[in-house]
Amino acid sequence: MKKRFHYEYLQASVGYYTALIGMGVLALIGVAAAYYMEHHGHVVTGMTNEIVWGMPHVFAVFLIIAASGVLNVASIGTVFGKTPYKPLGRLSAVMAAAVLAGGLMILVLDLGRPDRLIVAMTKYNFKSIFAWNIYLYNGFFAVVLLYLYTQMSQDFRVRRYYTAAGTLAFLWRLILTTGTGSIFGWLVARQPYDLAVFAPMFIALSFSFGLAVFILLMVALMKGDERPLGHGLVNRMGRLLGVFVAAAAYFTVVWWLTDLYAAEHRPMVGYLFFSGNVYSWLYWLGFIGLGTIAPLFLVFSRSARSSVKPVVTASLLTVLGGISLVYFIIIGGQSYPLVLFPGKQVSSTYNDGAFYAYAPSMPEILLGLGGMAVAVAIVLVASKTLRILPTTLADADVDPHLATGEVAQMKKAA
Amino acid sequence: MSEQGANRNAEKGREDIHKAASHDGMDEARREFLRNIAAAGVISLGGGLTLLTMGGGEALAKKPEEPLDPKKRWGMLIDTTKCSDGCQKCVDACKQENGWEAEPNSPHDVQWIRKVNVKDPATGFMMSLPVMCQHCANPPCVDVCPTGASMQRADGIVRVNMHICIGCRYCMMACPYKARSFVHEDIPEEEKRFHAPMGKGCVTSCDFCAHRIDVGKIPACAEACPEGAMLFGDLNDPNSELSKRLREIPTYRIREDLGTDNGIRYTRLP
Amino acid sequence: MRALSKHITAGLVAGVLGAFAVSAAVAGDVGPKVPVDRSKGECVLPGDEMRRVHMDILKHRRDATMYQGIRGGKQALEACLTCHMVKDEKTGKPVTVKSEKHFCRVCHDFAAVTVDCWQCHKSVPEEASRQAMIGPDGKMKASMIAQLKAFVHGEHGGRK
Numbered sequence: 001m002k003k004r005f006h007y008e009y010l011q012a013s014v015g016y017y018t019a020l021i022g023m024g025v026l027a028l029i030g031v032a033a034a035y036y037m038e039h040h041g042h043v044v045t046g047m048t049n050e051i052v053w054g055m056p057h058v059f060a061v062f063l064i065i066a067a068s069g070v071l072n073v074a075s076i077g078t079v080f081g082k083t084p085y086k087p088l089g090r091l092s093a094v095m096a097a098a099v100l101a102g103g104l105m106i107l108v109l110d111l112g113r114p115d116r117l118i119v120a121m122t123k124y125n126f127k128s129i130f131a132w133n134i135y136l137y138n139g140f141f142a143v144v145l146l147y148l149y150t151q152m153s154q155d156f157r158v159r160r161y162y163t164a165a166g167t168l169a170f171l172w173r174l175i176l177t178t179g180t181g182s183i184f185g186w187l188v189a190r191q192p193y194d195l196a197v198f199a200p201m202f203i204a205l206s207f208s209f210g211l212a213v214f215i216l217l218m219v220a221l222m223k224g225d226e227r228p229l230g231h232g233l234v235n236r237m238g239r240l241l242g243v244f245v246a247a248a249a250y251f252t253v254v255w256w257l258t259d260l261y262a263a264e265h266r267p268m269v270g271y272l273f274f275s276g277n278v279y280s281w282l283y284w285l286g287f288i289g290l291g292t293i294a295p296l297f298l299v300f301s302r303s304a305r306s307s308v309k310p311v312v313t314a315s316l317l318t319v320l321g322g323i324s325l326v327y328f329i330i331i332g333g334q335s336y337p338l339v340l341f342p343g344k345q346v347s348s349t350y351n352d353g354a355f356y357a358y359a360p361s362m363p364e365i366l367l368g369l370g371g372m373a374v375a376v377a378i379v380l381v382a383s384k385t386l387r388i389l390p391t392t393l394a395d396a397d398v399d400p401h402l403a404t405g406e407v408a409q410m411k412k413a414a
Numbered sequence: 415m416s417e418q419g420a421n422r423n424a425e426k427g428r429e430d431i432h433k434a435a436s437h438d439g440m441d442e443a444r445r446e447f448l449r450n451i452a453a454a455g456v457i458s459l460g461g462g463l464t465l466l467t468m469g470g471g472e473a474l475a476k477k478p479e480e481p482l483d484p485k486k487r488w489g490m491l492i493d494t495t496k497c498s499d500g501c502q503k504c505v506d507a508c509k510q511e512n513g514w515e516a517e518p519n520s521p522h523d524v525q526w527i528r529k530v531n532v533k534d535p536a537t538g539f540m541m542s543l544p545v546m547c548q549h550c551a552n553p554p555c556v557d558v559c560p561t562g563a564s565m566q567r568a569d570g571i572v573r574v575n576m577h578i579c580i581g582c583r584y585c586m587m588a589c590p591y592k593a594r595s596f597v598h599e600d601i602p603e604e605e606k607r608f609h610a611p612m613g614k615g616c617v618t619s620c621d622f623c624a625h626r627i628d629v630g631k632i633p634a635c636a637e638a639c640p641e642g643a644m645l646f647g648d649l650n651d652p653n654s655e656l657s658k659r660l661r662e663i664p665t666y667r668i669r670e671d672l673g674t675d676n677g678i679r680y681t682r683l684p
Numbered sequence: 685m686r687a688l689s690k691h692i693t694a695g696l697v698a699g700v701l702g703a704f705a706v707s708a709a710v711a712g713d714v715g716p717k718v719p720v721d722r723s724k725g726e727c728v729l730p731g732d733e734m735r736r737v738h739m740d741i742l743k744h745r746r747d748a749t750m751y752q753g754i755r756g757g758k759q760a761l762e763a764c765l766t767c768h769m770v771k772d773e774k775t776g777k778p779v780t781v782k783s784e785k786h787f788c789r790v791c792h793d794f795a796a797v798t799v800d801c802w803q804c805h806k807s808v809p810e811e812a813s814r815q816a817m818i819g820p821d822g823k824m825k826a827s828m829i830a831q832l833k834a835f836v837h838g839e840h841g842g843r844k
Binding site for chain 2: 691746749756762773782804805
C-alpha cells in the first residue's frame with residue numbers, strides 16, 4: 001500500500017522569523033568579513049604563503065562534502081527504494097543545493113580576486129580538477145533542480161522521470177565528491193595528500209557529514225513547526241549514520257596506514273598523526289573520539305530507540321568531528337613542509353623545512369559561519385515558499401514497520 | 415608550432431609593429447620601421463630602450479617586437495660548487511630587477527628566489543644553493559590552474575598571467591618547489607617595477623625575467639652572479655653553450671623523481 | 685499622393701540624420717581632452733579612434749606580450765604612459781593614478797569606468813628608462829640617437 005504524503009509550507013511564527021533574521025545577520029557579517037579581507041588583502045588573515053588555504057576552505061570544503069551527502073537521503077528513497085526515506089526527498093534536494101551554495105559562497109569570497117569570478121566562469125583549463133569541479137558544482141544545481149521538479153510536479157508525464165532523475169543526481173554527486181577529494185588526492189608534491197584514497201574517503205565522509213547535517217536540520221524544522229516526527233524514523237537514520245561514520249573513519253585509517261608503511265612518508269605520519277601537536281589531537285580526539293566513537297555509541301544505544309536526542313547529539317558530534325577532520329586535512333596537511341631534498345635538513349629565509357604555523361583569524365571564521373548561515377537561510381526560505389516538508393513524519397505514516405518499534409523488524413527493514 | 419606562430423603573426427599583420435616582426439625580410443622590415451620612426455623624430459621610449467639593448471647575448475637573438483621562438487626552451491645550469499654559503503647576489507639582483515622586498519622568514523612577503531641551506535644529518539655535509547621556479551616541462555602549477563592563468567610560454571618559461579588569475583592559490587598547493595607566492599597586500603606605487611607587475615590577490619613567481627629575455631638579455635640573477643655560476647641558455651639548441659656544458663658533466667634536478675622535467679639543473683645537489 | 689508621402693519620408697530621414705550628425709559633433713566636444721605630448725610623435729591611431737578601440741589594442745597587446753613575448757614599440761604600455769605623461773605642477777614629477785590629472789583618469793572618471801590595470805601595473809614610466817632616453821632638454825639624448833642610427837644602418841652596436 002502506498003501512502004500519499006502531503007507537503008506544506010512552514011507556518012509563520014516568531015521562532016521562524018527569529019531564526020531567519022539570525023541567519024541573515026550572520027550572513028551579512030560573513031560578507032562584511034569577506035569585504036574586509038579583500039580590501040586589506042589576505043595579510044589580515046591567518047593565511048600565508050605556506051598555509052595558502054585557511055579557515056574559509058575548512059568551512060567551504062566541509063559544506064561542499066556535506067552537500068552531496070545531504071542528497072543521499074533522497075537517493076536512498078529513489079534509487080534504493082527505501083520507503084521511509086521517500087517523504088524526505090524534496091527537503092533533501094533543496095537542502096543539498098542550499099548547503100552547496102553556502103560552501104561555494106565561502107570559496108568564492110575567499111579568492112584573491114573575487115571580482116574576477118566571471119573569468120573562472122569563462123576561461124577553463126580542462127586539465128585542472130578545479131575547472132572540472134566548477135562544471136560539477138554548477139551541474140549539481142541543475143541536476144538537483146531537475147530532480148526536485150520531477151518530485152514536485154503535478155504532471156504525471158514529468159513525475160514518471162522521478163527515478164531516472166534521482167539516479168542521475170546520485171551518480172552526479174558521486175562524481176562531484178570524487179572531484180572534491182581529488183583536489184587533494186592529486187597533489188603529487190605534498191606528502192600528506194597524493195593518495196587515491198582521498199576520493200573514496202571524501203565520498204564516505206560526505207555520506208556521514210551529509211546525513212548528520214540533514215538529521216539536524218530536519219529535526220529542527222519538524223520540531224520547530226510542531227509536526228509529528230517518529231522516533232523510529234530518526235532511530236533508523238541514526239543507525240545508518242553509524243554505518244557511514246564508521247566507513248569514513250575506516251578510510252582515514254587506510255590513509256595513514258598506507259603512508260606509515262612507506263619509510264619515505266613515516267616522518268609525515270609521525271608529525272601529523274602521532275606527535276601530540278594540535279593536528280594529532282584534532283584527528284584522534286576530534287574526529288575519531290568525538291566524531292566517530294561517540295556517535296557510534298549514541299546511535300546504537302538503547303535510549304536511541306525511545307528518544308531522538310541521542311541521534312541528534314550524535315549528528316552534532318559528527319559535524320564537529322567532521323570539521324575537525326577537514327581542518328586536520330587542509331591546515332595540518334599544509335603545515336608539513338614540502339620535501340625538496342629528501343632526508344636532508346634544510347633552512348632558508350623562506351621558511352624551508354619548518355613546520356608552518358597557522359592561527360585562524362576572526363574574519364575567516366566569520367566568513368565561514370556566514371556561508372553556513374546562508375545554507376540554513378536558503379532552507380528556511382525554501383520551506384516557507386515551497387511545499388517540501390511533509391506534514392507528518394510519524395512512524396505510522398512513514399512506515400508501519402517502524403511503528404512497532406521492534407528491533408528485529410527494524411533490522412529486516414534496513 | 416612555428417606554423418601556428420606564423421598564423422598568429424598573420425592575424426596581427428594590420429598593425430605596423432607586427433608587420434615589422436613577420437618572418438619575411440625581418441631585418442629589412444625592422445630597419446625600415448626604425449628609419450621611419452627615426453626620420454619622423456618619433457621614438458617611443460619604452461620601445462626605444464629595449465631596441466637598443468638587443469645586441470645582447472650570443473644565443474639570445476630575440477628582438478623586442480618579434481614573437482618568441484617556440485623551438486627554444488630556456489633553461490639554466492647552476493654550478494653549485496661555486497655557490498658560497500653567505501652569498502645572496504642572485505637574490506639581491508632579482509629583488510632589484512623585479513621590485514620585491516622580503517623580510518627574512520616573513521610568511522606574507524613575495525619571494526621569487528631564495529638561497530636554501532641544506533645539511534645532511536647523517537654525514538654533516540652542508541651546502542647552499544639558490545632555488546626559484548624550476549620552469550618545468552610538466553609543471554604541476556599549470557595543470558591545476560582552473561583558468562589557465564598559470565601558464566607555460568612556448569619557449570618553456572612558466573609564469574602567471576595575472577590578468578586572468580583569480581587568486582585561488584591552487585598552484586601554490588601544487589608546486590613542489592615552493593616557488594610561488596601570493597601577494598597579500600597592496601603594493602605601493604613607488605615600490606612597483608614597470609616590467610614586473612604584481613598586485614594584491616594574485617599569485618606571482620619567477621618568470622626567468624621574461625621581460626629581459628624578450629629583448630635579448632639574460633635573467634638578472636644570472637647576470638649578477640659574481641662567480642658566473644648561473645649559465646643561462648637554450649636547452650633545445652644542441653650548439654648552445656648550455657647544451658654543450660650539459661653534455662660534458664653530470665647534472666641534477668631537484669626532485670627529479672617527480673618527473674616534472676625541470677629546466678633548471680644543478681652541478682651538485684645535496 | 686504617393687509622391688508626396690515619399691517626399692515627406694525623405695525629408696524626415698534627412699532631418700533625423702542631420703540631428704544625429706549635430707548631436708555627434710556636440711558630443712565630441714563635451715568629452716574631456718586627453719593630455720598628450722604631440723612632440724613625441726603620432727599615436728597608434730587617431731584620437732577619436734583611440735577613444736573607441738584603445739581597450740582592444742591594450743588587451744590584444746597584453747596577450748601578445750604574455751604569450752608571445754612581444755615587447756616595445758608604440759603599443760607598449762610604457763609608450764602610452766610616456767607620451768601621455770602629466771607632470772605635477774609643483775614637483776615636476778609625473779603624476780600617478782592617484783591624481784585625477786593622470787591621463788587615464790581624465791576620461792575614465794568622466795565616463796565612470798573603473799579600470800583594473802593599476803592594482804598591478806605602475807602608472808608612470810620607469811624613471812630609469814626615461815632617464816636613459818631623455819636628455820635635460822626633454823629630448824632624446826644624442827648618444828641614444830647615435831646608437832639608434834648605428835643600429836638602423838646595420839652596424840650592430842650596443843653591448844656585447
